[in-house]
Amino acid sequence: MRSNKKNLARNTKRDRLFIFFMLAPGILLVALFCYYPFLSGIPYAFKRYSLLNLSRTKWIGLKNFETLFTEKEFLQTIPNTIKWVFISLILQFTIGFMLALFLKNKFRGRGIYQGVIFFPWAVSGFLIGILWRWIYNAAYGPLNALLIALGLVNPANPIGFLSNLDTAFPSAIATNVWYGIAFFTITIQAALQGVPTELYEASEVDGAGKVYQFFKITVPYIRPVLILSTLLRSIWIFNFADLIYSLTRGGPGGTTEIMTSYMLNLIIFQSNIGKASAVGLIIIVLLLIWSTVYLKLSRFEEEGDF
Amino acid sequence: MKKPSLIYRIIKVVILAGFAVVIVFPFYWIIITSLKETKEIFSVPISFFPRKFSLQNYRDLFQMLDFGRYILNSILVSIVAASGASVVSLCGGYVLARFNFRGKQIVIYFYLITQMLPSFIGLAPLYQMLSWAGMIDKLPSLMLLNATWLIPYSTITIRGYLMRVPRALEESAMIDGCNRIHALVRIVFPLILAGFSATFRFCFVQAWNDLFSPIMYMNRQINYTIPVALNYMVQKNDIRWGELSAGAVIAVVPTVIMFAFAQKYVAAGLIAGAVKE
Structure with missing residues (x-):
C-alpha cells in the first residue's frame, strides 16, 4: 500500500493493458460461473420452482419462507446448526491449540507428524462420512469392538451410533471435530513460530509464569490469526453439508440435519429449487450477519487489513 | 529457557501419539477392510488385521x-x-x-x-x-x-x-x-x-x-x-x-x-x- 499514488501514476498505457489481460480471464470466469449463478438463484426463492415439474413454475412471493418457518423439518435445523457450529468449533479450537503448543518447539519428525495429522484435509466430507460410517457400524465396526473389549458395552447389545436418536448427533460432531483439529494445530503452530523469543526471555527475567506468558504474550501476539482462523472455520463448518450427506443424510428423524444439508437435500433428492433457494438466501443473510458481528466484536480492523 | 519437566514431556508425547493414532485409524480401517474377504468383513469378533489378504474386492469393483x-x-x-x-x-x-x-x-x-x-x-x-x-x-x-x-x-x-x-x-x-x-x-x-x-x-x-x-x-x-x-x-x-x-x-x-x-x-x-x- 505504501507509495500508492506514485505507482498509480507510473503505470503506463502498456502496463494497464497488461494488467487488464492478465486479470480478465480469472475475473470473467468467476463472474460467469460463481457470481452469476449465485445471484440469478436469488429470484428462485420467491418462485414455485421444481425441476420435476417446470411447467408449474410461478411467482409466489414469500410463500417458500412461510412454508419453511412452519415445518418442523426446517425449524429443527436451527438449533442443530447452532450446536453443530459452536460445539465443533470450540472443541476443534481448544484441542488444536493445545497440540500446537506441544509442537511449538522443534523436534525430529515434527514435519512428518504434521503431514500425518493433516491427512483428513486431503479427503472430501463425503469420503470422511463413508470412512466413519464404518467406524460407527453397530455390528462390524471397530468402535463397538473396542468398547466391548473394554467392558463398556454389552456384546449382545452394541450401540448403533448413527441410528440411535441420542447418539447420532454427538457422533457426527465427533467426526467433524476429528476432521477440523489439524487445521488449528497447523495454522496456530505456524503463527507461534513468529512470536519473538526475546519476549518470553524478557518476561522470564521479570519472573512471569507460564500462564501469564500465555495470556500476555502468546495470545495477543497471534490474535489476528486466531480471529481469522476461527471465523473461517465457523463458516466452513456451517457449510460442511457433504459430511452430513454421507454420514447420516440428516437422519435419524432429522436429528443430524443442519441448514446447509437440508438445502442440499432439497436440491439433490427433491429437486425443489424454489424452497432450496429460500434456504440459501437465509444462509447468506446469516453468514453476512455472523461475519460482520464477529469482526466487530473482535475489533479486527484495528489489527489487520482484512 | 528452562527445560520442561519430564512428566510434562511424557504427557506431551502420549497425547501427540494418541492423536496421530486417532487420525490415522479410519484410514487404516478402510484399507484393511478393502483387503479382507467378504466373509471376514462380516464376521464377529471383527479382526483388526486381515487373516487372509485378498484383492477380491478390487476385482469385483472393476467387474x-x-x-x-x-x-x-x-x-x-x-x-x-x-x-x-x-x-x-x-x-x-x-x-x-x-x-x-x-x-x-x-x-x-x-x-x-x-x-x-x-x-x-x-x-x-x-x-x-x-x-x-x-x-x-x-x-x-x-x-x-x-x-x-x-x-x-x-x-x-x-x-x-x-x-x-x-x-x-x-x-x-x-x-x-x-x-x-x-x-x-x-x-x-x-x-x-x-x-x-x-x-x-x-x-x-x-x-x-x-x-x-x-x-x-x-x-x-x-x-x-x-x-x-x-x-x-x-x-x-x-x-x-x-x-x-x-x-x-x-x-x-x-x-x-x-x-x-x-x-x-x-x-x-x-x-x-x-x-x-
Whole structure:
C-alpha cells in the first residue's frame, strides 16, 4: 500500500493493458460461473420452482419462507446448526491449540507428524462420512469392538451410533471435530513460530509464569490469526453439508440435519429449487450477519487489513 | 529457557501419539477392510488385521462397475481443472502482487467473498446455464466449473508467494532486456515453484473430490467420476461394503499422498491474503 499514488501514476498505457489481460480471464470466469449463478438463484426463492415439474413454475412471493418457518423439518435445523457450529468449533479450537503448543518447539519428525495429522484435509466430507460410517457400524465396526473389549458395552447389545436418536448427533460432531483439529494445530503452530523469543526471555527475567506468558504474550501476539482462523472455520463448518450427506443424510428423524444439508437435500433428492433457494438466501443473510458481528466484536480492523 | 519437566514431556508425547493414532485409524480401517474377504468383513469378533489378504474386492469393483473409466475421468477432470486454475491464477496473482491500480482491493474482495459462500447454492442456476449451452453430460463442463471455483483460492495464495519475491530480481532482468512475461517465467516462477506446486496439488485434490457437480450435471454412467460411483454405491439399500471400501481407498490414497507434505502451504494459504504480511 505504501507509495500508492506514485505507482498509480507510473503505470503506463502498456502496463494497464497488461494488467487488464492478465486479470480478465480469472475475473470473467468467476463472474460467469460463481457470481452469476449465485445471484440469478436469488429470484428462485420467491418462485414455485421444481425441476420435476417446470411447467408449474410461478411467482409466489414469500410463500417458500412461510412454508419453511412452519415445518418442523426446517425449524429443527436451527438449533442443530447452532450446536453443530459452536460445539465443533470450540472443541476443534481448544484441542488444536493445545497440540500446537506441544509442537511449538522443534523436534525430529515434527514435519512428518504434521503431514500425518493433516491427512483428513486431503479427503472430501463425503469420503470422511463413508470412512466413519464404518467406524460407527453397530455390528462390524471397530468402535463397538473396542468398547466391548473394554467392558463398556454389552456384546449382545452394541450401540448403533448413527441410528440411535441420542447418539447420532454427538457422533457426527465427533467426526467433524476429528476432521477440523489439524487445521488449528497447523495454522496456530505456524503463527507461534513468529512470536519473538526475546519476549518470553524478557518476561522470564521479570519472573512471569507460564500462564501469564500465555495470556500476555502468546495470545495477543497471534490474535489476528486466531480471529481469522476461527471465523473461517465457523463458516466452513456451517457449510460442511457433504459430511452430513454421507454420514447420516440428516437422519435419524432429522436429528443430524443442519441448514446447509437440508438445502442440499432439497436440491439433490427433491429437486425443489424454489424452497432450496429460500434456504440459501437465509444462509447468506446469516453468514453476512455472523461475519460482520464477529469482526466487530473482535475489533479486527484495528489489527489487520482484512 | 528452562527445560520442561519430564512428566510434562511424557504427557506431551502420549497425547501427540494418541492423536496421530486417532487420525490415522479410519484410514487404516478402510484399507484393511478393502483387503479382507467378504466373509471376514462380516464376521464377529471383527479382526483388526486381515487373516487372509485378498484383492477380491478390487476385482469385483472393476467387474461390477466400469471403474477404470471413472478413474480415467477423475484424472482428466482434475488435471485439466488444476492446470487451468493454476495458470490463470499465476497471471492474476502476478498482477495483484506487482502493480498498484484502481480497483485492486475490489478484485481481492471479489475473490475472498467467494470463499465464504456455500458452493452448492449455485447448483441449480448452473444447471440451467449448462443445459442452455448444451453442456450437460459433457466432461469439459466439470473441468471448466472446477477450474473456475479454484481460481479465487489459487490467485490469493499465488499472489502471497509472489509478494515474497523481491521486485529487484525481475527489475534487473527487465533492464537487461527481458520482457515482463519472460522475467516472470524465467526468474520469478522458479522461486515460487514449491508454493505453486502446493497450490496445484490443492486444486487437483479439490477437483478430484468434487461430488455434487458431477451428480447434478453428468447423467450417463460413462461420464461418472470416482465420487459419483461411490455415491451410487452408498445410495443403494444394500451397501456392498467390501467393494465400497476398495473404491474409497482408490479415491483417498492419491489425494493423501499429494497432500501429505503440502500441509504448511495449504493451511497458510487457506487464511492467506487476509492476514497482514
